[in-house]
Amino acid sequence: MEESFLDLLLLRDWNLRMAAMCTALLGAACGMVGTLMLLRKRALAADAMSHATLPGVVCAFLMAPALGSAKSLGVLLVGGAVTAIGSALCITWIRRFPHVKEDTATGVVLGGFFGLGLALLGVAQSMPSGAQAGLTSFIYGKAASLTQQDLRWITAGALASCIICVLLFKELRLLCFDESFAASIGRRTKLLDALLMGLVGAVVVIGLQAVGAVLVLALLILPGAAARQIGGSLSRVMLMAALTGALSGWLGCVASAAAPRLPAGAIIVLVAATMFACIAVVAGMCRARGRRTVLP
Amino acid sequence: MRVSYRNHEVLQGIDLDIPAGKLVGIVGPNGAGKSTLIKACLGIVPMGAGSVQMLGGTYEQHRLDVGYVPQRESVDWDFPVSASEVVAMGTYGRLGLFRPIGKQQRAEAMAALKTVGLADLAHRQIGQLSGGQQQRVFLARALVQRASIYLMDEPMASVDATTEERILAVLHGLRDSGCTPVVVHHDLGTAAQFFDWIVLLNRTIVASGPPEVVLTRANLHMAYGGHLAAFATREAAPLRDPV
Numbered sequence: 001m002e003e004s005f006l007d008l009l010l011l012r013d014w015n016l017r018m019a020a021m022c023t024a025l026l027g028a029a030c031g032m033v034g035t036l037m038l039l040r041k042r043a044l045a046a047d048a049m050s051h052a053t054l055p056g057v058v059c060a061f062l063m064a065p066a067l068g069s070a071k072s073l074g075v076l077l078v079g080g081a082v083t084a085i086g087s088a089l090c091i092t093w094i095r096r097f098p099h100v101k102e103d104t105a106t107g108v109v110l111g112g113f114f115g116l117g118l119a120l121l122g123v124a125q126s127m128p129s130g131a132q133a134g135l136t137s138f139i140y141g142k143a144a145s146l147t148q149q150d151l152r153w154i155t156a157g158a159l160a161s162c163i164i165c166v167l168l169f170k171e172l173r174l175l176c177f178d179e180s181f182a183a184s185i186g187r188r189t190k191l192l193d194a195l196l197m198g199l200v201g202a203v204v205v206i207g208l209q210a211v212g213a214v215l216v217l218a219l220l221i222l223p224g225a226a227a228r229q230i231g232g233s234l235s236r237v238m239l240m241a242a243l244t245g246a247l248s249g250w251l252g253c254v255a256s257a258a259a260p261r262l263p264a265g266a267i268i269v270l271v272a273a274t275m276f277a278c279i280a281v282v283a284g285m286c287r288a289r290g291r292r293t294v295l296p
Numbered sequence: 297m298r299v300s301y302r303n304h305e306v307l308q309g310i311d312l313d314i315p316a317g318k319l320v321g322i323v324g325p326n327g328a329g330k331s332t333l334i335k336a337c338l339g340i341v342p343m344g345a346g347s348v349q350m351l352g353g354t355y356e357q358h359r360l361d362v363g364y365v366p367q368r369e370s371v372d373w374d375f376p377v378s379a380s381e382v383v384a385m386g387t388y389g390r391l392g393l394f395r396p397i398g399k400q401q402r403a404e405a406m407a408a409l410k411t412v413g414l415a416d417l418a419h420r421q422i423g424q425l426s427g428g429q430q431q432r433v434f435l436a437r438a439l440v441q442r443a444s445i446y447l448m449d450e451p452m453a454s455v456d457a458t459t460e461e462r463i464l465a466v467l468h469g470l471r472d473s474g475c476t477p478v479v480v481h482h483d484l485g486t487a488a489q490f491f492d493w494i495v496l497l498n499r500t501i502v503a504s505g506p507p508e509v510v511l512t513r514a515n516l517h518m519a520y521g522g523h524l525a526a527f528a529t530r531e532a533a534p535l536r537d538p539v
Contacts, residue, residue, distance in 0.1 A: 039372075039375060039376075167394060168393070168394075169396075170388065170391075170396060170397065171388075171393060173377070174385055174388060176375070177371060177372070177375050177377060177382070177385075178366065178370070178371045178385070180335065180340050180364075180366050180370060181364060181366055181385065181437075183338070183339065183340045184338040184339075184340055184362075184364040184366075185359065185364075185388055185389035185441075186356075186359050186389065187388075228376065231376065231421070232376060232421075233376055233377060233378055233381060233421075234375075234376045234377055236376075237376045
């Protein structure tokens with residue numbers, strides 16, 4: 001049964017409607033958390049974390065039968081979260097070596113963990129159960145064909161991340177703007193920092209199924225970067241980033257349903273990148289116009 | 297206030313008492329550890345050994361009585377936040393973790409911005425302010441903390457004359473109301489004129505006391521070494537021989 005693009009865009013299909021709503025929610029969470037991550041200058045570390053989820057997911061898949069647990073999505077995502085946290089600790093550890101800067105350490109960890117993930121994936125796919133398990137969707141995403149179980153995980157994780165961002169908005173803003181002042185008034189800056197990176201890790205893990213490990217970071221960066229072009233205070237920037245992320249998720253999910261052979265993650269990210277480009281151009285034109293009116 | 301701080305890298309054997317109710321300047325050459333001393337007092341930099349006493353108790357007990365002005369370069373001024381929002385951050389110590397900024401906090405922020413002469417720029421993004429104005433925003437944030445001790449890291453570094461005048465007026469006001477502003481200062485030439493009490497620092501305390509006692513030729517030579525001669529002639533530092 002062929003559906004027209006209009007049918008897809010209007011979300012006449014119930015499954016697609018649910019998937020689009022979830023990807024929109026994921027995009028909103030990515031926008032909010034991503035804005036804070038950009039202001040804290042942690043995009044590269046987050047990239048390493050997102051790539052590092054792959055070996056964890058595959059490991060969990062391989063080890064689940066031996067441990068007597070089912071290969072449920074929850075187990076796989078927990079596996080991904082464990083290696084993501086491990087990668088963050090690894091970066092801190094490698095930084096202690098002489099002549100190793102932050103970006104070098106991040107590159108080492110990103111390459112190492114993702115390489116391990118691909119190697120393990122090869123092993124898993126050579127197994128009889130591995131080929132049908134859909135493990136490759138963790139790399140490239142499958143937004144339009146998310147299962148009920150995927151949707152539950154994404155909804156819960158995205159809502160929790162958004163609520164934490166709103167509740168702790170004032171503290172997270174202080175941490176990102178002026179860490180030493182935060183420490184001087186007794187805020188536990190290391191704990192807050194860990195919380196922020198935990199939020200990044202959470203949206204990365206729940207975004208794995210929809211967008212995939214390779215490109216989920218782009219969904220964290222692009223809405224925040226676009227919203228910064230519009231300007232204003234942080235609350236406004238985060239709101240704009242959430243809206244941009246949600247729209248990218250929604251449109252990307254619909255477009256990926258229209259083109260099921262293309263990787264969903266790539267389509268969502270392309271939509272987000274297009275939105276960034278449009279917003280940047282329009283904001284640039286508005287700024288130039290503002291300057292002209294100010295000048296005599 | 298008593299500080300004993302032992303770290304082979306930066307500060308060694310610091311033993312310092314600062315009297316309450318004086319305008320105190322911490323001076324010393326680049327890399328003397330002036331900022332580190334302040335940060336160690338506030339627990340931002342971990343102390344190797346030693347203790348800090350403020351107002352007869354530990355810093356943790358009197359955290360809300362201590363205001364802090366970090367160096368201007370320590371933050372990203374492109375951050376999406378307005379001047380009044382930055383100033384309101386000074387109330388966070390008294391507000392709890394989850395309590396949002398309210399009317400009262402916003403009013404306090406406006407009053408502090410008025411004191412430093414920036415009331416009309418309250419809603420400007422901080423990136424659109426000049427360096428001197430940014431420095432005054434930081435000072436206003438410290439005022440909102442309503443502390444009795446203020447630790448300030450180079451509030452008068454590379455600012456315009458208006459800002460320097462404003463900052464000095466605020467510092468004098470604080471001292472006259474019984475507070476103790478402790479200011480890291482880079483310019484030896486103006487130190488004697490600005491402060492009632494001077495701490496001369498170079499990795500350890502060289503001297504501490506009123507300017508006429510501290511800024512002697514021998515002390516300055518000890519703190520600044522060979523750089524002193526050039527510095528003294530160019531900056532016309534008030535050099536006095538020990539009495």
